[in-house]
Amino acid sequence: MTSPMTPGIAADRLSDEALAQNFVDLHAPLEPHEVRVAADRCYFCHDAPCVTACPTDIDIPLFIRQISTGTSEAAAKTIFDMNILGGMCARVCPTEELCEQACVREVSEGKPVEIGRLQRHATDTLMAQNIHPFNRAALTGKKVAVVGAGPAGLSCAHRLAMQGTDVKIYDARPKAGGLNEYGIAAYKSTNDFAAKEVDWLLSIGGITIENNKALGEDLTLDGLSAGFDAVFLSVGLGGVNALGIAGDDDDSVSDAVGFIETLRQSSDLASLPIGRNVVVIGGGMTAVDTAVQSKLLGAEQVTIAYRRGREAMSASRYEQDLAASQGVKLLFNVQPKKVEVEGTSAVLEVEYTATKDGKLTGTGETLRIAADQVFAAIGQTLATDGGLTLDGRKIAVTGTGRTSREGVWAGGDCASGGDDLTVTAVAEGRDAAMDIHATLMGGAN
Amino acid sequence: MADLTTDFLGIKSPNPFWLASAPPTDKEYNVRRAFEAGWGGVVWKTLGSEGPPVVNVNGPRYGVIHGADRRVLGLNNIELITDRPLEVNLEEITRVKRDYPNHAVIVSIMVPCEEQAWKDILPKVEATGADGIELNFGCPHGMSERGMGAAVGQVPEYIEMVTRWCKQYYSKPVIVKLTPNITDVRLPAAAAKRGGADAVSLINTINSIVSVDLDSMSPEPSINGKGTHGGYCGPAVKPIAMSMVSEIARAPATAGLPISGIGGVTTWRDAAEFITLGCGNVQVCTAAMTYGFKVVQEMISGLSQWMDEKGHTSIQDFMGAAIPNTTDWQYLDLNYVAKAEINQDDCISCGRCFAACEDTSHQAIAMSADRKFSVIDAECVACNLCVEVCPVENCITMVEQTAGTVDPRTGKTVVDDYANWTTHPNNPGAVAAE
Numbered sequence: 001m002t003s004p005m006t007p008g009i010a011a012d013r014l015s016d017e018a019l020a021q022n023f024v025d026l027h028a029p030l031e032p033h034e035v036r037v038a039a040d041r042c043y044f045c046h047d048a049p050c051v052t053a054c055p056t057d058i059d060i061p062l063f064i065r066q067i068s069t070g071t072s073e074a075a076a077k078t079i080f081d082m083n084i085l086g087g088m089c090a091r092v093c094p095t096e097e098l099c100e101q102a103c104v105r106e107v108s109e110g111k112p113v114e115i116g117r118l119q120r121h122a123t124d125t126l127m128a129q130n131i132h133p134f135n136r137a138a139l140t141g142k143k144v145a146v147v148g149a150g151p152a153g154l155s156c157a158h159r160l161a162m163q164g165t166d167v168k169i170y171d172a173r174p175k176a177g178g179l180n181e182y183g184i185a186a187y188k189s190t191n192d193f194a195a196k197e198v199d200w201l202l203s204i205g206g207i208t209i210e211n212n213k214a215l216g217e218d219l220t221l222d223g224l225s226a227g228f229d230a231v232f233l234s235v236g237l238g239g240v241n242a243l244g245i246a247g248d249d250d251d252s253v254s255d256a257v258g259f260i261e262t263l264r265q266s267s268d269l270a271s272l273p274i275g276r277n278v279v280v281i282g283g284g285m286t287a288v289d290t291a292v293q294s295k296l297l298g299a300e301q302v303t304i305a306y307r308r309g310r311e312a313m314s315a316s317r318y319e320q321d322l323a324a325s326q327g328v329k330l331l332f333n334v335q336p337k338k339v340e341v342e343g344t345s346a347v348l349e350v351e352y353t354a355t356k357d358g359k360l361t362g363t364g365e366t367l368r369i370a371a372d373q374v375f376a377a378i379g380q381t382l383a384t385d386g387g388l389t390l391d392g393r394k395i396a397v398t399g400t401g402r403t404s405r406e407g408v409w410a411g412g413d414c415a416s417g418g419d420d421l422t423v424t425a426v427a428e429g430r431d432a433a434m435d436i437h438a439t440l441m442g443g444a445n
Numbered sequence: 446m447a448d449l450t451t452d453f454l455g456i457k458s459p460n461p462f463w464l465a466s467a468p469p470t471d472k473e474y475n476v477r478r479a480f481e482a483g484w485g486g487v488v489w490k491t492l493g494s495e496g497p498p499v500v501n502v503n504g505p506r507y508g509v510i511h512g513a514d515r516r517v518l519g520l521n522n523i524e525l526i527t528d529r530p531l532e533v534n535l536e537e538i539t540r541v542k543r544d545y546p547n548h549a550v551i552v553s554i555m556v557p558c559e560e561q562a563w564k565d566i567l568p569k570v571e572a573t574g575a576d577g578i579e580l581n582f583g584c585p586h587g588m589s590e591r592g593m594g595a596a597v598g599q600v601p602e603y604i605e606m607v608t609r610w611c612k613q614y615y616s617k618p619v620i621v622k623l624t625p626n627i628t629d630v631r632l633p634a635a636a637a638k639r640g641g642a643d644a645v646s647l648i649n650t651i652n653s654i655v656s657v658d659l660d661s662m663s664p665e666p667s668i669n670g671k672g673t674h675g676g677y678c679g680p681a682v683k684p685i686a687m688s689m690v691s692e693i694a695r696a697p698a699t700a701g702l703p704i705s706g707i708g709g710v711t712t713w714r715d716a717a718e719f720i721t722l723g724c725g726n727v728q729v730c731t732a733a734m735t736y737g738f739k740v741v742q743e744m745i746s747g748l749s750q751w752m753d754e755k756g757h758t759s760i761q762d763f764m765g766a767a768i769p770n771t772t773d774w775q776y777l778d779l780n781y782v783a784k785a786e787i788n789q790d791d792c793i794s795c796g797r798c799f800a801a802c803e804d805t806s807h808q809a810i811a812m813s814a815d816r817k818f819s820v821i822d823a824e825c826v827a828c829n830l831c832v833e834v835c836p837v838e839n840c841i842t843m844v845e846q847t848a849g850t851v852d853p854r855t856g857k858t859v860v861d862d863y864a865n866w867t868t869h870p871n872n873p874g875a876v877a878a879e
Contacts, residue, residue, distance in 0.1 A: 033515070036513050036514070037513055037514050039513070040512075040513030040514065043795045043797060043836050044797070045794075045795040045796050045797065046795070046796030046797060046799050046800035046812075047796055047812075047816075048796075049794065049816070068513065104793040104794055104795040105793075107793050107794070108793040108836075108837065
């Protein structure tokens with residue numbers, strides 16, 4: 001048995017019991033009485049700021065009031081009307097930067113209504129009964145291809161199926177769900193929730209999924225356009241940015257996205273090797289998820305090294321505090337320079353940074369950090385653009401997801417605009433579906 | 446330091462907080478512990494006639510209206526009078542009164558509406574040494590079906606008759622407990638006074654069904670699938686009780702008649718309010734049944750602190766102080782003009798004032814694109830709804846418009862002169878000014 005102190009990269013740092021304890025639900029579901037008390041705190045605001053702050057425009061005061069009167073099933077319907085992945089969003093949404101930040105109780109007393117946890121209560125209640133609250137409209141006879149079974153693709157497919165259109169989803173992975181299945185910290189989606197949610201979503205009917213089919217490899221846009229009335233691309237960002245520093249080809253350096261994915265798919269956490277000293281480079285949610293999970297796997301020292309200051313981190317203050325509470329050290333204003341292997345261990349050299357004339361530059365002062373394992377969490381890139389016009393490094397789209405090619409829509413992380421959040425992807429998929437439907441039925445220009 | 450001792454009908458008690466006739470005062474064990482906890486007096490749970498005692502249901506006796514955090518807002522019960530033998534109660538009352546000479550011990554009684562029944566029980570009660578009796582003319586369930594309790598309290602002539610018997614066969618103070626399940630509480634109060642009552646106490650509980658089980662279709666509390674109306678009490682009934690108390694305190698026929706206030710007293714403030722409306726003391730039940738006897742400690746400390754802050758040295762100082770200000774609608778000053786004012790620093794932009802005013806009142810609150818809410822004086826009638834629905838206390842206030850300012854709603858200049866409906870030009874029955 002190894003321990004957190006074992007040098008190098010090693011598996012079995014913690015017991016199965018400790019690991020099971022470490023990876024329980026980050027936010028345990030509310031107990032029934034807690035639900036009543038939490039729901040009672042909602043003021044049922046007029047034209048509520050929380051709704052405005054929700055990318056999917058869920059009628060939050062209404063669903064909370066429905067919970068408070070003992071009809072959590074109706075509350076779930078209110079949520080799913082706008083956000084069919086309301087169950088996952090309740091778990092992974094950065095509510096502290098969205099609805100709960102806008103909550104008037106956050107403004108007045110620094111304690112918002114626990115909207116995320118109440119949403120989870122409602123959606124869990126309905127899903128536990130295996131009820132799917134939507135039926136399909138009369139069939140349109142149309143067929144739409146969706147590429148990518150992540151949040152945007154699933155949301156689009158469901159809305160189209162609801163309106164009577166048959167959908168075929170192609171996904172490059174063996175399992176559907178996209179980042180919900182492969183890319184979120186395990187303690188945010190326990191008990192195989194992502195897969196269960198996909199099954200529940202598909203129970204509306206009219207949607208088939210074909211796995212292990214990737215755009216650019218097994219599929220072409222021309223082929224899809226020829227075979228379907230419309231195409232929705234929600235392929236996400238399949239590529240990862242490399243560090244581009246000396247030594248980044250060493251075994252000790254890997255990408256954070258792959259680490260998270262391996263962990264999510266593992267049935268034996270103890271078997272996952274993790275460094276004694278881990279450094280995660282980056283400042284986003286992926287960096288935090290990687291750092292915290294490294295710690296939970298038994299790494300002794302975990303550091304997040306970010307090239308700018310705390311305020312510039314895209315991970316929310318809540319996520320930063322979560323990391324800190326798990327013992328992760330946050331190191332700001334440093335950029336990686338090189339990785340050097342010294343015996344069984346490695347060292348990462350970083351250089352301090354400063355912003356001069358609006359530009360981030362190294363100060364020349366360096367710091368060496370023990371780093372048996374280095375994870376790069378410095379952003380992801382579009383793996384294939386299908387020949388479409390890009391906006392920066394993403395597929396250029398208009399408000400409802402129309403791309404440069406007629407009959408092809410796009411949404412989610414692969415498309416321009418919006419934050420790269422699950423909830424944003426759901427909104428984009430839903431809105432694109434509405435536009436696709438209107439277009440196919442001749443109701444739009 | 447305020448003196449909380451109370452002299453009610455010559456009955457002294459260390460404070461005005463008595464436990465009402467109810468389950469908490471059903472036996473010696475409870476009453477001794479209540480006195481030790483600080484209660485000033487008790488009204489012993491209602492005694493019935495000698496012989497086999499009444500029986501209670503063996504299923505649930507209580508139903509409750511809860512707030513979201515299970516706070517008890519209203520309590521309903523279908524319990525009857527004491528189901529213990531008369532002799533046992535009398536012996537216990539005797540022992541308790543002997544051991545607590547400085548606390549008030551009142552005996553609640555309910556026997557059939559026949560002179561002999563009262564003639565039989567009153568000497569026995571007198572022999573206990575208790576300080577007085579309270580006639581239970583209020584219990585609205587069970588006993589009323591047998592011609593007692595509220596069935597008596599709803600007929601002023603019966604009240605007067607029984608009260609007279611009690612004054613005839615009992616030497617100490619007689620308090621008549623009134624039912625609220627009537628149209629005009631002044632009539633039974635006046636009847637009690639005519640019969641010689643030393644005081645009235647009110648209110649007894651209100652006819653109520655607190656809930657219906659939507660699966661079994663049974664009212665609750667449900668006894669094997671059937672329910673009956675019970676008596677409602679607790680914080681929810683306080684406004685009804687205070688209104689009835691004030692009516693008796695104001696009515697010429699009953700003004701000055703001592704009142705023991707009952708109905709939802711939960712805190713010192715509730716007690717103080719009852720006393721300002723003319724009560725000489727208060728009786729408490731639901732608060733004790735919810736929180737236990739210890740709750741009286743807050744009532745004592747709170748009332749004491751408030752009296753000190755206000756410079757009141759005794760209960761008498763503020764007893765009935767609000768009665769001169771309790772009037773009829775027709776005498777309210779129609780020249781008084783107020784306007785709502787929203788404190789923008791305190792506003793949390795929830796918009797509840799806007800929704801309430803826009804949808805259900807006078808469209809007198811404006812909402813800007815950036816969620817700033819402001820009062821439109823030209824529409825505001827000062828109804829107070831915004832004040833009451835605002836989650837932030839004192840964020841919205843009613844500001845009196847000073848004389849000389851023009852009310853933009855009516856175009857009239859505000860004047861200092863008092864004028865009411867009796868002389869208003871729109872009143873067909875207005876009394877012409879001379």
